[in-house]
Amino acid sequence: TIAVIKDVLGGRYAEGSTVTVRGWVRTRRDSKAGISFINVHDGSCFDAVQAVVPSNLPNYSNEVTKLTTGCAVIITGTIAASAGQGQAFEIQATTVEVVGWVEDPDTYPMAPKRHSMEYLREFAHLRPRTNITGAVTRVRHCLAQAVHRFFHERGFYWISTPIITTSDAEGAGELFRVSTLDLMNLPLTDEGKVNFKEDFFGKEAFLTVSGQLNVETYACALSNVYTFGPTFRAENSNTSRHLAEFWMIEPEVAFADLEDVAKLAEDMLKYVFNAVLTERADDMAFFAERIDKEAITRLQHVIDNNFVHMDYTDAVEILKNCGKEFTYPVEWGTDLQSEHERYLAEEHVGAPVILKNYPRDIKAFYMRQNADGKTVAAMDVLAPGIGEIIGGSAREERLDLLDKRLEEMKLPKEEYSWYRDLRRYGTVPHAGFGLGFERLVAYVTGVQNIRDVIPFPRSPKNAEF
Numbered sequence: 001t002i003a004v005i006k007d008v009l010g011g012r013y014a015e016g017s018t019v020t021v022r023g024w025v026r027t028r029r030d031s032k033a034g035i036s037f038i039n040v041h042d043g044s045c046f047d048a049v050q051a052v053v054p055s056n057l058p059n060y061s062n063e064v065t066k067l068t069t070g071c072a073v074i075i076t077g078t079i080a081a082s083a084g085q086g087q088a089f090e091i092q093a094t095t096v097e098v099v100g101w102v103e104d105p106d107t108y109p110m111a112p113k114r115h116s117m118e119y120l121r122e123f124a125h126l127r128p129r130t131n132i133t134g135a136v137t138r139v140r141h142c143l144a145q146a147v148h149r150f151f152h153e154r155g156f157y158w159i160s161t162p163i164i165t166t167s168d169a170e171g172a173g174e175l176f177r178v179s180t181l182d183l184m185n186l187p188l189t190d191e192g193k194v195n196f197k198e199d200f201f202g203k204e205a206f207l208t209v210s211g212q213l214n215v216e217t218y219a220c221a222l223s224n225v226y227t228f229g230p231t232f233r234a235e236n237s238n239t240s241r242h243l244a245e246f247w248m249i250e251p252e253v254a255f256a257d258l259e260d261v262a263k264l265a266e267d268m269l270k271y272v273f274n275a276v277l278t279e280r281a282d283d284m285a286f287f288a289e290r291i292d293k294e295a296i297t298r299l300q301h302v303i304d305n306n307f308v309h310m311d312y313t314d315a316v317e318i319l320k321n322c323g324k325e326f327t328y329p330v331e332w333g334t335d336l337q338s339e340h341e342r343y344l345a346e347e348h349v350g351a352p353v354i355l356k357n358y359p360r361d362i363k364a365f366y367m368r369q370n371a372d373g374k375t376v377a378a379m380d381v382l383a384p385g386i387g388e389i390i391g392g393s394a395r396e397e398r399l400d401l402l403d404k405r406l407e408e409m410k411l412p413k414e415e416y417s418w419y420r421d422l423r424r425y426g427t428v429p430h431a432g433f434g435l436g437f438e439r440l441v442a443y444v445t446g447v448q449n450i451r452d453v454i455p456f457p458r459s460p461k462n463a464e465f
């Protein structure tokens with residue numbers, strides 16, 4: 001029987017039964033008594049299984065004792081209770097087949113020692129072999145599955161929104177252009193501007209910065225929908241929480257207001273935290289031991305408590321009076337920086353906090369205007385250690401107010417005719433949010449830089465691999 005290591009360690013095979021495991025050597029130790037202990041991992045769980053190899057195997061001295069970290073092996077043997085502490089089972093090997101040697105063990109970049117995250121980033125193709133990247137990968141998978149499960153159980157449909165788009169949803173200008181034009185030989189208009197009419201899509205096109213405007217169209221017909229896909233922003237600042245390519249989860253709900261989606265965000269976070277604590281206890285134990293000793297207790301605390309809600313206006317007062325010196329001063333009407341967000345979550349509340357009702361002048365055109373004429377029904381979920389992990393809002397469903405906002409912000413109405421149609425034909429209050437998936441994974445694992453929770457990070461001057 002070919003067995004995965006998770007099942008061997010989990011006790012699926014009775015003592016005395018014969019199994020074959022396939023994987024990579026984590027460590028090898030030879031005892032004086034002429035046996036070798038080889039730890040093999042195959043990615044199925046955090047732990048490696050110990051294979052006990054007797055010296056009477058025909059390839060013992062010429063192969064087994066030459067195995068080094070990273071070698072690929074197929075080991076057959078019998079399941080036995082493990083004498084040492086740690087695992088319940090081990091394998092008494094009867095054959096060890098070496099499938100792939102490590103060419104030069106002394107220069108193998110993933111030699112068994114503690115590497116810095118920066119070092120590992122330079123080996124994005126080899127770092128999946130490390131304990132930490134393996135654990136991150138399994139947690140990331142678990143979170144993605146749990147997100148889909150959460151929405152499915154609540155009757156949401158998953159909608160694929162386009163990756164190539166001609167609208168800049170946020171108006172933030174952090175766009176990557178998509179074009180087939182020859183940069184050295186651009187078609188020009190009479191005014192000497194680039195003539196995008198001659199480009200592939202007949203107009204300027206970009207990689208999406210958010211699926212929101214598109215997903216609203218489906219919410220205004222199927223009621224409960226979400227997108228979960230890649231998002232692109234030409235972020236010029238090199239921060240530990242911005243990537244040029246990241247994944248975003250964006251639910252959109254019809255007949256809903258800001259409070260409804262604030263509750264949805266809270267329920268979703270609790271659901272996925274629960275999933276990761278039960279399904280990936282092995283990896284979470286590693287994060288608690290190696291990365292952040294509060295990795296597990298922090299999630300449990302979130303699960304057990306109601307989220308704190310706070311008004312932007314009150315938050316500004318708290319920040320102004322807290323006596324802390326910030327790099328950027330806070331005034332009503334300014335957008336909060338990560339230092340402010342982190343202060344509120346980490347020091348003021350000590351848990352995630354939902355900040356609501358931001359000044360309308362710092363927010364996107366589509367956010368629903370509040371009766372005070374100054375603020376919009378927007379929320380951010382701020383997490384300790386990171387700052388913003390979710391941004392959401394009620395959307396302006398009243399056509400006259402939406403049009404006024406488009407005018408004030410000098411956005412061309414024609415470009416938004418399809419978006420305006422949603423308000424012309426059976427408009428409903430609706431609301432949604434966007435959760436940055438890498439920020440979620442970073443929060444859950446305690447990993448400091450989101451470049452280390454996505455397999456192949458994209459950032460300025462970095463699209464290697």
Ligand code: ATP
Nearest residue numbers: 233235241242243246388389390391434435436439
């Ligand atoms: P920030 O203020 O941190 O730049 P934002 O307000 O620009 O974030 P939104 O437009 O609200 O971000 O996007 C929704 C969510 O997507 C954010 O709450 C965050 O979790 C995530 N996000 C935004 N930009 C990035 C990025 N460059 N890399 C990774 N995640 C991001």
Ligand code: MG
Nearest residue numbers: 172233235242
């Ligand atoms: Mg931003």
Ligand code: MG
Nearest residue numbers: 335380388391
């Ligand atoms: Mg923000």
Ligand code: MG
Nearest residue numbers: 380388390391
């Ligand atoms: Mg935001």
